[in-house]
Amino acid sequence: MMALVELPDIQFVEQDVDTVFLELVTVFQGITGRTLNRSDPEMLVMRAFAQLFVQQRVLINQVAKGELLRYARGVILDYLGEPNTPRLQAEPAVTTERFTLSIPLVTPQIIPAGTRIAPDGAEGTIMFATREAVTIPAGNTTVDVLIECLTPGVIGNGFLPGQLTTLIDPLPFVASVTNLTTTAGGADTEDDDSYRERIRMAPESFSTAGPEQGYIYWAKTASAAIVDVAAITEKPGEVTILPLLEGGIIPTQEILDAVTEKVNSRKIRPLTDKVTVQAPGVVPYDIVLTYYINRERAAESAVIQAAVIKAVESYALWQKSKLGRHINPSELISKIMNAGALRVEVVSPVYTPITDLQVAQDANINVTFGGLAND
Structure with a gap:
């Protein structure tokens, strides 16, 4: 994913109600020549108008921001991507x-x-x-x-x-x-976040020199099911492309063939490049842990236990949804603590570096509730 430039949140028109109210009072006093007191009925009327104007200005800001790639959604994003980068439609397995x-x-x-x-x-x-x-x-x-x-x-x-x-x-x-193979490659219509990222990468596709981001862009267009791509070169003129499917699924040969056909097009691949598409290597790991809940939250125990299970599942999905993402138990602990656990004792996984040619995938999950504990 391309790194975003740090920019402040943009606001096209003022939408603070007090500021708008003061503007109305100033204009009214300037036109009428009167100085209003706090108890004047006109003050209540202008306070009501200020609320209405602010609602309109909020809508103006939303519409204006929606025309920027960072904030655009839905059909507006489709217009920003048109015509060179259309949204990927749903595809069959x-x-x-x-x-x-x-x-x-x-x-x-x-x-x-x-x-x-x-x-x-x-x-x-x-x-x-x-x-x-x-x-x-x-x-x-x-x-x-x-x-x-x-x-x-x-x-x-x-x-x-x-x-x-x-x-x-x-x-x-x-x-x-x-x-003969597991069915794969089926994908729903490309979501806004993935589509926005492809639009942002689109200028890289204009190059005919075979840049890394260019190969990644074209590989992603092969299937809406592809969530991550690595383009690696270890020898001059040789490029290896590794796609990863949604949910951390390893691509089948059918998907690899589709990517190969896309990136080897005569209009995409430089004649001097030898491009190979292969599945990423899998680094298996186990999740073995025990967690405890604060005794003061005993009444919430069932809810917290369910939240912890979802947190572990969320971590497993996060871990396998990107190539080269190191196995990081700190992320696992953070998610479980946010789910309401008092403390977590993790036996596995341990921190393990992962290369861009690999993806970490959970093999066995063993989550134990250790009971209630004191702070």
């Missing part, structure tokens, strides 16, 4: 599906584009379909083809290998179908 024939055939067997497959027990609530037509050559019994979820978004993510086995559109001689 993808995986590789294998079609297997019951016997080898003497003629090629066509698997049409749009052939639908569903997971067992889904009852039609979620389906996948082949992106393109493929052919099983004569004498062969299998073919692998890319399939995508018919419902864009994260709903199609997370189906493990061997779970997409129901062929909705029967085909002659096709005995079975199964997915």
Whole structure:
């Protein structure tokens, strides 16, 4: 993420009610030639008008600030990104599906584009379909083809290998179908924060010299599911790109292929660069800790325990949502303390440096409530 310049909060028009009230009194006295006393009824009227004017000025400030990239949201942000950096729309999850024939055939067997497959027990609530037509050559019994979820978004993510086995559109001689990889890459429409960051990085994409931020920008455009990208060069002319998916998910081969196709475009990659896209290395760690709650807050114990569990989950997500983020138990302790714990005894993790080629992921989580304690 590009570092932001430290700037003060901007205010286009004055919105302090006392200042506006004094302005109204000054104008009134200047026009009428009267000096108002605190008990004059005109003072109450102008106080009411001051409240109304301040509400309008607050709206003016919000609208004016919304035209700046740092504050823009929603459709205004879409206009700021248009036309060179459009918002990434929702994308379907993808995986590789294998079609297997019951016997080898003497003629090629066509698997049409749009052939639908569903997971067992889904009852039609979620389906996948082949992106393109493929052919099983004569004498062969299998073919692998890319399939995508018919419902864009994260709903199609997370189906493990061997779970997409129901062929909705029967085909002659096709005995079975199964997915070879976990479905991934499904993403909802790009949120404002991610979109704002891409707009800010867009000027880097104009360069044809292969800058680091330029490669990161183009890699992120390959899928809305990508939340972080590292572009590393260890030898002149050789670039390694490592994408990371939302929720700290390691990209599947299908996502890696999509990024590879994007960054190797003739209009993006310098001819002298050799660009390789690979998944980041995983550094596993365990969360093992015991926490205590202040005895004076015993009545809140159940609420605090639930908040601590959410804090641990929040930490695990934070830790794996960025490449090169060091394993930091201080962040874990901070979140648990903010959730209401009196003190925390952490056995694991310990502080561990992580390189830009790696991402830390929680393996086992063991959180123990140690009971009530005194300050």
